[in-house]
Amino acid sequence: MSGPLVVDALGRRCPLPVIMLAKLAAGHSPGTRIEVLADDPAAAVDIPAWCRLRGHTFISTDGDRHTVELR
Amino acid sequence: MRGPPGLGWSCPGRDSVARVGVYFDAATAMPPHPVARQAFLAALDDGWADPGKLYTPARRARQLLDAARAAVAEVLGARPDELHFTAGGTDAIRQAVAGVRRARDRRLVVHTAVEHSAVIKAAGDLAVQVPVSLTGRVDLGALETALDSPEVAMAAVQSANHEVGTVQPVAGAAALCRSAGVPLLVDAAQSIGRVALPTGWSLLAGSARKWGGPAGVGVLAVRKGTRWEQPWESPVDVPAVVAAAAALRAVQAEAATEAARLSALVEEIRATVAATVPDVEVVGEPVERLPHIVTFSCLYVDGEVLLHALDRAGFAVSSGSACTADTLRPSHVLAAMGVLTHGNVRVSLHSAVSTEDVRRFLAVLPGLVADVRAEVGM
Structure with a gap:
């Protein structure tokens, strides 16, 4: 498997990073990892919350890099 | 227009x-509240004088203020001499925090992470935030740990959250504060005039505009024996205080x-x-x-x-x-x-x-x- 998919949402305000993540996630299978680059302070809360609501796994936040794994 | x-x-x-x-x-x-409006207009005519003076119009203003104080104190579960009127809810909280810090000569404020921004701003950098659950209830175990420090001046736990409505376990928090010897400030702004108020607090703060009174009137009850020095005196607007008390009696009745x-x-x-x-x-x-x-x-x-x-x-x-x-x-x-x-x-x-x-x-x-x-x- 190649590296994770990346969503570049730097400079975008919420809910755009989550919308971009959801659109990309829709076409991918369980186990896929997606990294979201987002510097909006709301993203650090909203990306884990999106995972919880949709049943995906939130892996980690490292600065502006938020990693999720699709169920 | x-x-x-x-x-x-x-x-x-x-x-x-x-x-x-x-x-x-x-x-x-x-x-x-319509009653607040009526009371305000009546008190403008009758209570405009400085309640601190000794002549007849001042005594009349003083009587109105005392009656308002007694009425509000009763609803809060406080004695009239424990109640201070302030320049609003934020002023009540700032007086609570500054007054305990001064009297106890300690700075650290332990508060829930979901307090009103007035508490968070009053506490400033010398604060420990206690986490909450997914539903917004404070973690009492984490509160107990945070209280276990000689630096702690006070704790602040709201009666209920202003954004999501979650009621906090104030009785449990009060028991922890009592055994730690730490005064507890309860921001009851969303509960006053709506639901039964918690007991066990050392200081209780509220805001009249949350119960149908005018903006610019806050209340701070300080339980006798609490180490608190009034940090400043806010000017008392007698007609507004009278209107606030009238509104509170009216909403409390219903x-x-x-x-x-x-x-x-x-x-x-x-x-x-x-x-x-x-x-x-x-x-x-x-x-x-x-x-x-x-x-x-x-x-x-x-x-x-x-x-x-x-x-x-x-x-x-x-x-x-x-x-x-x-x-x-x-x-x-x-x-x-x-x-x-x-x-x-x-x-x-x-x-x-x-x-x-x-x-x-x-x-x-x-x-x-x-x-x-x-x-x-x-």
Whole structure:
């Protein structure tokens, strides 16, 4: 498997990073990892919350890099 | 243009206020209670003098102030001499924090992560935030740990949360504070005049505009024996204080009936929103909650866009989403809970809200959310 998919949402305000993540996630299978680059302070809360609501796994936040794994 | 007479505007009738739309933001400010209006006007005629002077008009103002103090103290479960009127809810909290820090000569304030911003700002950097659950209830174990330090000046635990309505376990927090020897400030702004107030506090703060009194009147009750030095004296506006007390007596008399009515409407909103709006999270405690506040977050929705759409439809609501705040940061309450911060709507009810108002809101909401989502391709 190649590296994770990346969503570049730097400079975008919420809910755009989550919308971009959801659109990309829709076409991918369980186990896929997606990294979201987002510097909006709301993203650090909203990306884990999106995972919880949709049943995906939130892996980690490292600065502006938020990693999720699709169920 | 409408406004107060004497400033170039014609005087608005009460019905013109109602025509603006349905006001769903009682948690920010209640529409003034009619009794407050009457009491204010009467006290302007009768209580304009400085209550600190010794002549007859001053004594009259003093009597009005004392009667107001006795009435408010009774509702708060305090003695009249424990009650201080302040320049508003924020001033009450700032006096509480500054006064305990001064008297105890310690700086550290332990507070829940979901306190009102007035508490968080008053505490400043010398503070320890105690985490909360997904529903916004403070973690008492973490509170106990945070209290275990000689640096702690005081603790602050709200009676119930102003954004999501979750009632806090104040009795448990008070027991922990008592055994740690730490005074407890309870911000009861959302509970006063609506529900039974907690006991066990050392200091209790509130704001008159949350119960239908005028803005600019706050209350701070300080239990006898609490180490607190009044840090400053706020000017007392006797007519406004009299109006605040009159409003509080009036809302307190109907509190039980109103709480039951509004709580049922909140329950209806919680259930209907969850059933009719896809991808929505209704947040806060479902049962241990205030009767008048309900909050939900809609996935993929810009809170500001939804707020304006609701406003155009005639509903005034509040939002904790970042785009609706002047700081561009999301609500610290929603962030501390770990719930979705975007697409957030807070509905807070009051006595002038009818069942029909709520049902019309519930009828238009799903379509408005769908429209906002369609614009971003969701």
